[in-house]
Amino acid sequence: MKRILVVAISIFVSGLLLGVVSGWAAGDTIIIGIHQDATTLDPGNHRDRTAETIIRNMYDGLVTRTTDMVVVPQLAESWEVVSPTEWVFHLRKGVKWHDGESFTAEDVKFTIDRLVKEGMINGITSPRKSLLGTVNGAEIIDTYTVKLTLDAPMGHLLAFLPFQEIVAKHYVEKVGDDYLAEHPMGTGPFKFVRWDKGTQVVMERFDDYYGGSPDISPVGPARVKTVIFKVIPETSSRISALLAGEVDIITKVPTDLMGQIEASSNATIATCNGTRSYFVGMNCANGVFADKKVRQAMNYAIDMQKIVDTFYSGLGVVIPTILSPNAFGYADLSPYAYDPKKAKEMLAEAGYPNGFSVVIDTEDFIKDVAQAYAQMLREVGINASVQVWEWSILKPELLASKRQMWLADWGNGSMDPQGLFVPKLGTGARGNYTGYSNKTLDLLFSLSQITSNLTERAECFIQGQKIVYEDCPMIWGYVTKEVYGVSRRVQNWTPSPDSRINLHDVAVSD
Amino acid sequence: MTFSYIARRILQTIPVFIGITLIVFLIMHLTPGDPVEIMMGRGSVVTTEQIEQIRHELGLDQPLYVQYLSFLGGVLRGDFGRSIIQRAPVMHLIADRLPATFELTIFSIIISLIIAIPVGIISSVKRYSFLDHIGTVSALAGVSLPSFWLGLLLIIVFSVKLKILPVTGRANYGYGLVPITNFLLIDAVITGNWGALGDVIRHLLLPAITLGSYMAALTMRVTRSSMLEVLSQDYIRTAWAKGLSHKVVILKHALRNALVPTVTVVTLNIGILLGGNMIVESVFGWPGLGRLVINAVYTRDYPLIQGSVLIYALTYVVMNFVADLLYAVLNPKVRF
Numbered sequence A: 001m002k003r004i005l006v007v008a009i010s011i012f013v014s015g016l017l018l019g020v021v022s023g024w025a026a027g028d029t030i031i032i033g034i035h036q037d038a039t040t041l042d043p044g045n046h047r048d049r050t051a052e053t054i055i056r057n058m059y060d061g062l063v064t065r066t067t068d069m070v071v072v073p074q075l076a077e078s079w080e081v082v083s084p085t086e087w088v089f090h091l092r093k094g095v096k097w098h099d100g101e102s103f104t105a106e107d108v109k110f111t112i113d114r115l116v117k118e119g120m121i122n123g124i125t126s127p128r129k130s131l132l133g134t135v136n137g138a139e140i141i142d143t144y145t146v147k148l149t150l151d152a153p154m155g156h157l158l159a160f161l162p163f164q165e166i167v168a169k170h171y172v173e174k175v176g177d178d179y180l181a182e183h184p185m186g187t188g189p190f191k192f193v194r195w196d197k198g199t200q201v202v203m204e205r206f207d208d209y210y211g212g213s214p215d216i217s218p219v220g221p222a223r224v225k226t227v228i229f230k231v232i233p234e235t236s237s238r239i240s241a242l243l244a245g246e247v248d249i250i251t252k253v254p255t256d257l258m259g260q261i262e263a264s265s266n267a268t269i270a271t272c273n274g275t276r277s278y279f280v281g282m283n284c285a286n287g288v289f290a291d292k293k294v295r296q297a298m299n300y301a302i303d304m305q306k307i308v309d310t311f312y313s314g315l316g317v318v319i320p321t322i323l324s325p326n327a328f329g330y331a332d333l334s335p336y337a338y339d340p341k342k343a344k345e346m347l348a349e350a351g352y353p354n355g356f357s358v359v360i361d362t363e364d365f366i367k368d369v370a371q372a373y374a375q376m377l378r379e380v381g382i383n384a385s386v387q388v389w390e391w392s393i394l395k396p397e398l399l400a401s402k403r404q405m406w407l408a409d410w411g412n413g414s415m416d417p418q419g420l421f422v423p424k425l426g427t428g429a430r431g432n433y434t435g436y437s438n439k440t441l442d443l444l445f446s447l448s449q450i451t452s453n454l455t456e457r458a459e460c461f462i463q464g465q466k467i468v469y470e471d472c473p474m475i476w477g478y479v480t481k482e483v484y485g486v487s488r489r490v491q492n493w494t495p496s497p498d499s500r501i502n503l504h505d506v507a508v509s510d
Numbered sequence B: 001m002t003f004s005y006i007a008r009r010i011l012q013t014i015p016v017f018i019g020i021t022l023i024v025f026l027i028m029h030l031t032p033g034d035p036v037e038i039m040m041g042r043g044s045v046v047t048t049e050q051i052e053q054i055r056h057e058l059g060l061d062q063p064l065y066v067q068y069l070s071f072l073g074g075v076l077r078g079d080f081g082r083s084i085i086q087r088a089p090v091m092h093l094i095a096d097r098l099p100a101t102f103e104l105t106i107f108s109i110i111i112s113l114i115i116a117i118p119v120g121i122i123s124s125v126k127r128y129s130f131l132d133h134i135g136t137v138s139a140l141a142g143v144s145l146p147s148f149w150l151g152l153l154l155i156i157v158f159s160v161k162l163k164i165l166p167v168t169g170r171a172n173y174g175y176g177l178v179p180i181t182n183f184l185l186i187d188a189v190i191t192g193n194w195g196a197l198g199d200v201i202r203h204l205l206l207p208a209i210t211l212g213s214y215m216a217a218l219t220m221r222v223t224r225s226s227m228l229e230v231l232s233q234d235y236i237r238t239a240w241a242k243g244l245s246h247k248v249v250i251l252k253h254a255l256r257n258a259l260v261p262t263v264t265v266v267t268l269n270i271g272i273l274l275g276g277n278m279i280v281e282s283v284f285g286w287p288g289l290g291r292l293v294i295n296a297v298y299t300r301d302y303p304l305i306q307g308s309v310l311i312y313a314l315t316y317v318v319m320n321f322v323a324d325l326l327y328a329v330l331n332p333k334v335r336f
Helices: A002-021 A049-055 A105-116 A157-163 A169-175 A177-182 A235-243 A255-262 A292-301 A304-312 A340-349 A364-379 A391-399 A421-425 A439-450 A454-471 B003-030 B035-040 B048-058 B064-076 B090-125 B130-144 B147-161 B184-190 B194-231 B234-241 B246-275 B278-283 B289-298 B302-330
Strands: A029-034 A063-065 A071-073 A076-083 A086-091 A135-142 A145-150 A190-196 A200-205 A226-231 A267-282 A316-318 A357-363 A383-389 A405-411 A474-487
Touching: A029 A049, A029 A235, A063 A157, A071 A076, A071 A157, A086 A105, A105 A135, A105 A145, A105 A169, A169 A177, A235 A255, A235 A474, A235 B147, A235 B278, A255 A267, A255 A474, A267 A292, A267 A364, A292 A340, A292 A364, A292 A474, A304 A316, A304 A364, A304 A474, A357 A364, A357 A391, A364 A383, A364 A405, A383 A391, A421 A439, A421 A454, A439 A454, B003 B064, B003 B302, B035 B048, B064 B302, B090 B130, B090 B184, B090 B194, B090 B246, B090 B278, B090 B289, B090 B302, B130 B194, B147 B194, B147 B278, B184 B194, B194 B246, B194 B278, B234 B246, B246 B302, B278 B289, B289 B302
Parallel strands: A029 A226, A357 A383, A357 A405
Antiparallel strands: A063 A071, A076 A086, A086 A145, A135 A145, A190 A200, A200 A226, A267 A405, A267 A474, A316 A474
């Protein structure tokens, strides 16, 4: 009896072990290890970058973006601005939903209305409404032509459209919002198979895919058959899964752990500029920083490249103002050079030959960087110290103009100045904690809203950046890079600065 | 065991539940941070009016007592509300996660008991022997090793180096296991998918060992000490004197009495294991309740926090009850 038991157990255990040795990730499957699960798979009901990343492989938008952040047609073939408040989109013909129905203007109108009208999703307004600014609805002109109507001109409309995926009217009306949230059905290169919450989202190639944007080659169905987004919250486990060959691409690799991946034979590192700008805000409304000269001196006092090298292993770009080099309308100015001597001279000219005392407010996750700033400021004679806050407590203090200097960041997935430059530095804007106000800049921002001519629009922001570069309402900082771990099996994939993981063009080798 | 006893136990839980929800409700609402602001993301394109509008639509602009009473009213009707961030019904979200948590917990308890009780018995019978020392040292290790460290160590050894066990998840998609009950072991058996069964067990092993190590250590020590106590009692000496075999004295006479404290420790720890899975769940990408709750706390998702806490409270109450029942089974003198 005992012997039989021992034999049975041995067979069982060896069976267990054998099963995994061969693995199963074949040449037609790609697995992405992501750091968190999507909150929902309803394209209209989230403000979640991870959900966006996953959903965008199953749904297409009217327009999309290349990895160089250029907006190109996708479900819309072309568009024209009929008047500053009317945009007409001509839709692609012959596009099929995953259930075989045809895509038409009805779907676009349904999607846009669902996003911008009140109480449209289970009685609650879409959290994405604000991304569409002044858009108030859509009108059908004919089966393949749709007009977006606006309350006021919105020059940045195109920049925000790549994130608005089109849903199928017939499907949503039939299944309802709750079902849609767990069973997406789009026109994208992959169709939904399964969502095991907290574990994985599985999708398979849609063979009737129309091919995607003609501006992004190759056009046609996706190359891999199966895509799995696998949730691995713990960083070390994510890296282990990559090294063990269990996943092919992983997100959010911390710079201090890159070495593990670089040292392995089966994976490598891929980086691109992220969407988040870091900067030190200064109170321009009252106190010492009301003086422009003092603010400029602060910019000379910080060795920003050293910060990037020390805290981010060099994986960041020092920026001249607040915008990423990948942003629309980026002005190619040279960042303030590190010149502590000049900073001291300017402080003396401004009437502070012996410096002053200042507290740098910050949050726990970035307090080390704040300490480094404080140290550099002490070197030019400023008695700087650091105070760590909980953001929800610090924010009202900043809004009330009670603080002097703070280290902060601001993400901008749209890569458009409208999502960063305008809300941070426009007079009285929602994210403007510095109290900075410049009438010319406000005028340029208004102009950028009215015009739909991209060159004019870019020029507004370029001129705007020259103004703030001079005025220095902040110590201009840097944009950090996003670091991905990528298996050597993966071909034709480049990380995208808007953090999308577009798998349409990707192939994997055995 | 009388009906009135059971009824009394159930009635006693009502004030416990109300107290727990009230405390959690107050703590969460007094903690700074606004779910709508968090949902929209810091540094994003949104107007203050839009945030206010969504707060209004969700009822977050109402006075606290109104929000609490409407939550309680919902619970009485069996409606736990909707998650603010995920926008889905709370009970639906919890039901999605519970099977994974239960499966892992039960599996890890089974593994830990299979190891701990025999080792505990051996340690007590062969006190101060080499085996006992090994048991003691392992128990010390099991209690003191932090689970994230143990988990990562196991991953590095068994997944990255030896490549015999998977790093994360519950099952490989490649085996085509279709969840029915979401207890994947059961699903694999009822669909007769034996390849998937092996795969599910492989996925369970490392997280279960990591999660169960503490429990195993604790059970081992409790079993050992209570066995030592029982073995020194008069009726055991009588049993030896009667000339009964080793096996009968130890496994029948001694163990049965010695298990009472073990049962207490195990049942109460099941509650802790169910709630304290968060770290193991993160390390092994396990889709359990712990991760759901932690994310809910980070995002101030009040309805989801409330719902999960009620489930935790329910688990504790039930486990306490089960412990009491087991005492009666093990010791005929215990009667309610």
